[in-house]
Amino acid sequence: MQNITQLKVLLVDDDAFLQLFARRMLEGFGHEVITANNGCHCLEILQASEELPDVILMDVAMPEMDGIQATQQIRALYPAWLPVIFLSALEDTESIVRGFEAGGDDYMFKPLNKVILECKLKSVARQLITQRTLEQKNAQLETFLEQEEELRISSHIMQHVLKEGLLEDPWVSYHLQPNRHFSGDLLLVARTPTGALNLMLADAVGHGLSAAINGLPLVQIFSAMSQKGFALESIITEMNLRLRSLMPIDRFVAAALINIDPNYKRISVWNGGIPGVVMLTPQGETHHFTSNHLPLGLAGPKLFNPNTQSVRYQAPCQLFLCSDGLPDAENAHGEAFGEERVFNYLTQHAPYERMSVLQSELKTFVGYTAPHDDVTFVLVSIPEDDQQVIQSVEEHLLPSGKPELIYSDSSDNQHELWSFSLLFTAKEIKRLDLTPLVLNLVSEYAGRPINKSLFVVLSELINNSVDHGILGIDSRLKTSLDSFDTYLNTREQALEQLTDAKIDVNCTCFMQNQTTWLKIRVQDSGKGFNYQQLINTSVQDNLKLYGRGIPLICEMAEEVRYLGCGNEVEVVFSLDTTDKA
Template identity: 30%
Template sequence: MPKISIQPQHNGIALIVEDEVTNRMILKALLKKHGYNVIEAENGAEAIQHFKKQSPDIIFMDVMMPVMDGYEAASEIKRLAGDQFVPIIFLTAMSDEKALARCVEVGGDDFLSKPYSFTVLSAKVKAMERIRTLHRDTRMLYSRMQRDEEIAEQVFSGAVIAGNVALEHIRSLLKPASVFSGDLMLTAFAPSHDLHVLLGDFTGHGLAAALGALPTSEAFRSMTAKGFAPQQILFAINNKLHDLLPTGMFLAAQFVKIDHQLDHISIINCGMPDCYLIENESMRLKYEIASKSLPLGIAPDIDFRDDFHHLRVDEGDRVILATDGVTEARDLNGELFGQKRFIEAIRKSDSSSYIMDKLAKDLEAFCQDAPQDDDISVVEVPLIRELLPGWESGSHHFVTDGDMPQNLFSHEQPDCIEFQLILYGSQLRQADPVPILINYIQETAGLHEHRRPLFTILTELYINALDHGVLQLDSMLKQGEDGFTNYFQQREQRLEALTKGQIRIGLRIHQNNNSGYIVITVEDSGHGFEFKTLSQHVTNETLYSGRGIMLVKSLVKQLQFFEPGNKAEAIYVWEDKL
């Protein structure tokens, strides 16, 4: 029977770096018993050349050698190896603690004392092999994790970021601390052409912090598109995050609504650093908006209405939103960038350019190559006409001139859909009927292309009935630097105390193939207002009264008021071109 010889398992290539021939021979014999192919070098310079050409799996390095010693060779080999783990075991008979410490400093992973013991050598080799296997598995898992994060980041960008609007005018500085950012910027147009902007900062950063961005963006975009008010959107996001996020995780946020008439903004700060309204020409800080409300997701059913700031603005002003990653950015010495430097960058910016340009340069010069601890996000929103969209053009249009349709006020036409909604007392304080009505119109009549003008008409007529009819507010309160603040404060106070009064909204929709019209009637229980002098008020561009009604008038075929002024009827006519 033939004799079977058992060959030792091949464990790779071992490099022996030793100037003494005898020591090399002994160590070579021991390593071959362990299944290694052995290559030899007489000094550090030769060792580096062998490493470049043959990529050994383990290196045994003497310290004292001619040409190049072990310290220098080990340091260079570790540099060349990069992320790859190549264990270096120093061969030494030294007992000097400083010399041994230096071996570790230059990249040594272990020591082997002379004279060599096969038992000790075996134990050290097996230990290095276990570490190398662990290192390889870790690298493989890390590589897989990076691939998964890159794929998830693409999905995240498509689902969250790609839907943003007005980015050609909004300037932002978004620097994540890792592949995923825990900061979130969302922008969307409401049917009224108001622009909503949300800047948020989830607890922590990375993938875990970014997970809440998906439900947040979904609620933000869908509710903005349906015409819900900012406080309603925040209410919904807050409750959704409270149900989804684990304890201790939340979303600090800044939310600004830019009115389509560019005369005022509504802004709230929920647990974020101060945000700013900047005057265009002087770069003066007109307002600093500090946090008044809890971050989102901490407690359910938060009413955000009282925490909004309603500020008068002028065209060309700018809104600056920022997360705490900006003021808490560190330089190489650990010093914070701070709020003072932030404000200084704003004040020293050129009014003819973006503030973001100056701020980005100052941040880069300050931080240099210091590690980034947190996500950095700043958003600059210039309050300019180009920021907001015009009425959409396409294969359909609304009709504001020409002859009126025949039998316009007939209730007997066969293709007629009629709907009436009445809100009483406290319902006026809590409900927003316009998104409900718009949804009804779309579901029953399918007028998706006319969503924006219809939303504006309904909103302006309803707000006119509520503010001036039921609440008896005077638009002249809006005049002056703090006019909008005073107006909305009085509005909230009167709404809170409201127990009676009513508003009736009626819709009558007539369709005929590709054309049709809607009769919108809004009637309140108030005493009415002097609608006969309305056009005289609007000719004065410095006054804010009557602008909404004149906007409605520009969108409809006919707008009329009935005595004593508490009932309005608007007729919207359309004709879709095929």
């Protein structure tokens, strides 16, 4: 701000002698002086100036345009306060009133009194200080209100994007501590239709709202694709593509995406820049999933690698992960909390103590020091009865009794609503996630969200067609958790070598007896498989790791019919049934 004790004065007077006298007096006070010879000249100077004077000393009687007229135009042109002090030899009341009515702020009589002029200018300076202080405060208040409005709108958006439930899971406990209003760390949790747990911890570059915005595109992708049953690799690939297309090159996101599948007791981890991802046993033994990928948004499609690290787990156990804000958290002496301290606390305490101990020790360590980064850490506790998740999914999907629906294979009273056919060749079978793709198409045609039961039915049909029909893998390889690794390796190798194969999927929707039915036909080019011994098997009676798919389909669908050698199957499923609450 300009030194307010030194004013910029515009002196307007047609008398050259009086102008020179007043100028020397003003410069003696330490003020900067600009002169004008009449009202017109005064207006020309104001209009040509980038910065207005602090005060105008205006003579009243002047040729061309007098001081009264000039002041009236000044008030019309410049709404901001610009003090005008009239100078006049006329001391009558009428002249003084005319001056104030024209917009003047004060009045001085000629000849000028040096002491009174100095006092009046000091008064103007004090008023200018007050005015400019108020202007600054008003500007600060407007900025604050704008920021508050931005914060309100942003909070509203974030709350609606991060829908309730995306952090709620009985297995998951977490600590989230943003260093500003918004956290650049993003934690999401979702269950797949088969009961597996998907979890993502993302740490966007930067802090606050700008960092939080970087993570927003990931939320919908993670939630929607997890709930639709897409594989973790497909979710990761889509996230990377979305960030590459939306964000500047310097706006990347470090992330760890995890799938915990109680069906096969496997933990799969994709780690792109998250420092601490570790599996812990009750005895404190650890398995580290190191970062072996670039953060999301950096690599192009040709260089991006969505492959995960996978290990089998033995329940009960825990999985811990954190953003770099935890090991980088500093105390008042600038000492970092450190990864070693983190993992010492984890391994030296019982599973049920780990989260509370870590929170308490972190709080004690940093004291009142404000974090310079967002701090997030997560503990996933996989219970000994992890299979209850799978059993509850199956119980949730299986009907408690035969629904009161009437289906007949006669086409007499069937009214077809829509149908589509998809042909997948070896290229698509190797590259695409077929089940969610077909399911999404059914959902679009049906104009409604599709329940989990249909996902399971489609998933079993297509997986049987690929694994047993085309690849010819014997499901009995899954006799134990150890042999399941062999099964997956065999499947991966067989898919890699696949060159000639096809799967034809046909879906036809029709109305019959006031019920909406979906007929699904899946036919593959494989040699088929032995389905006969599984048709009449009960899901509840089968405790093996294999052979549950077909019985599950039979209990969910209204009709299941295998044709030929097992490489073609037709299933009729009611779209009007809902999953049990």
